[in-house]
Amino acid sequence: PIKWIKGKLIGQGSFGKVYYGMNTENNQIMAVKQVDIKNKKMVEALNAEIDFMKDLRHENIVHYYGSEYGESFNVFLEYVSGGSVASMLSRFGKFTEPLIKSLTSQILSGLEYLHNKSIIHRDIKGANILVDEDGIAKISDFGISKRNEYEKAYKFNSRMSGFKGTVYWMAPEVVKGRGYSAKVDIWSVGCCVLEMFTGTHPWTGFSEAQPVIYKLCTMNRPAIPDSIGTDAKEFIDSALSINPEKRPTASELLTHKFV
Known part of the structure; x- marks a missing residue:
């Protein structure tokens, strides 16, 4: 599991919220997608997304680092500073x-x-x-x-x-x-x-x-x-x-x- 600390809110969408996160083992800044664990539909949708992303390794594709279940379902992604x-x-x-x-x-x-x-x-x-x-x-x-x-x-x-x-x-x-x-x-x-x-x-x-x-x-x-x-x-x-x-x-x- 990734050891991390949660930072400020970056934004929110239909799926939930995205926060700054920092991996405390290597000081890497991440984007953390967070969904309420009770929201079965969203957890399912995120799992489907992870299924696509987990094997992708390319400079022009956002990198997936991992995920964890707790009170919420957290998905750890590459933080891209310039926005969309x-x-x-x-x-x-x-x-x-x-x-x-x-x-x-x-x-x-x-x-x-x-x-x-x-x-x-x-x-x-x-x-x-x-x-x-x-x-x-x-x-x-x-x-x-x-x-x-x-x-x-x-x-x-x-x-x-x-x-x-x-x-x-x-x-x-x-x-x-x-x-x-x-x-x-x-x-x-x-x-x-x-x-x-x-x-x-x-x-x-x-x-x-x-x-x-x-x-x-x-x-x-x-x-x-x-x-x-x-x-x-x-x-x-x-x-x-x-x-x-x-x-x-x-x-x-x-x-x-x-x-």
Whole structure:
């Protein structure tokens, strides 16, 4: 078990609270997710998340250190000091192109690693990409991730359904509920790049989910502003291919001239 002391509250979400923690054996600062042990649903959800995270070892994925049961269920995670891309956008406004390139290639590296393990994240968006003080991007929040039981992550799976994720970053095939593959994460990366360029969620101008769902069902995609450079436009364009078969893999996008 990890010997630790609890610090101040970092934040809270639907799942519970996150505190600063310090490992007293090596003085490492951690983020500690804490859930009331009586909240069976949340404990179950966190256990599912741990199941994904425990074997993941990659610079661009938040590191899982361990967990413990007591009065509450505590999950020990890598503390990432810069906060999320979404919180940085609200603090500093839209990003410059060199910063977007750097973060995008790191997000793709993390995804390439996940997809090679047949894991689909299903909720890639600025709020789930954390950035440390050295500018290293880390994919976080595996709460709704899924394994594609066909060993290949990019293979279409009709049993993959479920309206999971956040609508503004969601691929059309998820909304339609007819099955999908890891290509849904690629669409979300395209949306995430748009988010960094504009400083706001994709589908700007739509504050409600319903019209966005309608747009996605009728084969539309979010607008790409003209102010974005050619390489970036092409990158977003291919990530947002309506047909998932035409959408590149993470490895393919890593060779794109934009990144």
